[in-house]
Amino acid sequence: MPKEDYVIKSNDPQALEKLGERLTKEKNYQEFMKTANAYYRNNGTLQGLEGVEQEWVENTMAYINKLGHSEPYPSWMLQNNLQGIKRTEERIQRVEYEQNVGFNGWEFNGGKAIANKEDNRLKLLFNEKPNEETIATLKKNGFHWSPSSHAWQRQLTQNAISTCDRLGFVKPTDGRRPSEHQPKLPQKNDLER
Numbered sequence: 001m002p003k004e005d006y007v008i009k010s011n012d013p014q015a016l017e018k019l020g021e022r023l024t025k026e027k028n029y030q031e032f033m034k035t036a037n038a039y040y041r042n043n044g045t046l047q048g049l050e051g052v053e054q055e056w057v058e059n060t061m062a063y064i065n066k067l068g069h070s071e072p073y074p075s076w077m078l079q080n081n082l083q084g085i086k087r088t089e090e091r092i093q094r095v096e097y098e099q100n101v102g103f104n105g106w107e108f109n110g111g112k113a114i115a116n117k118e119d120n121r122l123k124l125l126f127n128e129k130p131n132e133e134t135i136a137t138l139k140k141n142g143f144h145w146s147p148s149s150h151a152w153q154r155q156l157t158q159n160a161i162s163t164c165d166r167l168g169f170v171k172p173t174d175g176r177r178p179s180e181h182q183p184k185l186p187q188k189n190d191l192e193r
Contacts (some may be wrong), residue, residue: 010095010120010157019095023088030081033073040064040071103156106172106181113170113178115156122160123151124170134169141167158182 008018039049046057060072103115103122111126124143130152141163143152154160164170164178172181 010098015095016092016099019088019092023085023092026081026085026088030078030085033078033081036060037071037073037078046072102183103161104181104183106174106178108170108172110169113164114151117156119149119153120156121146121149121153122156122164123149123153125151130169137167137169 008015008022012018036046036049036052040046046052046060049057063069064072102117105112105114107113110128111124114123114125116123123146124138130138138152142154142160144154145151146153154163161179161182170178172178
């Protein structure tokens, strides 16, 4: 039972649907691993386990014998998958929140920051070309020049906003930090409630 591993972008209109499908697969895989382990502990074999093909049984038994495992799915596999389930659940809650609340741009001396939800980009537009030191700092902090947008940009995430908190040259003209212009994102503990 291979686990699907593909990127689901937050700005994908079907992100929540795809994340929900991933969560269902991860939970089903967790249950399958536990069922297979229990069956193997009770029977000493996987022969007769419902819902699997004979080829899988033969390959898995050969794998168990070769490595000397006491069960088809060692505890670390179950723990890793469980962590994946938790990450997906947290991601669903964060994407739901970000889709409902979004991010805000701000004005800074010499330009403005735009939170472009459609492109999923934080765009920094400068009134004049930044100096070499500023360009080096932007690159070092994950921003890339986009000729089509005429802006320095990176993916629109909470990390991008937090990065701007550290970049003095994009400090909002009102003296607040860029993160103070954003709707409050839930903390990890808030997501679990």
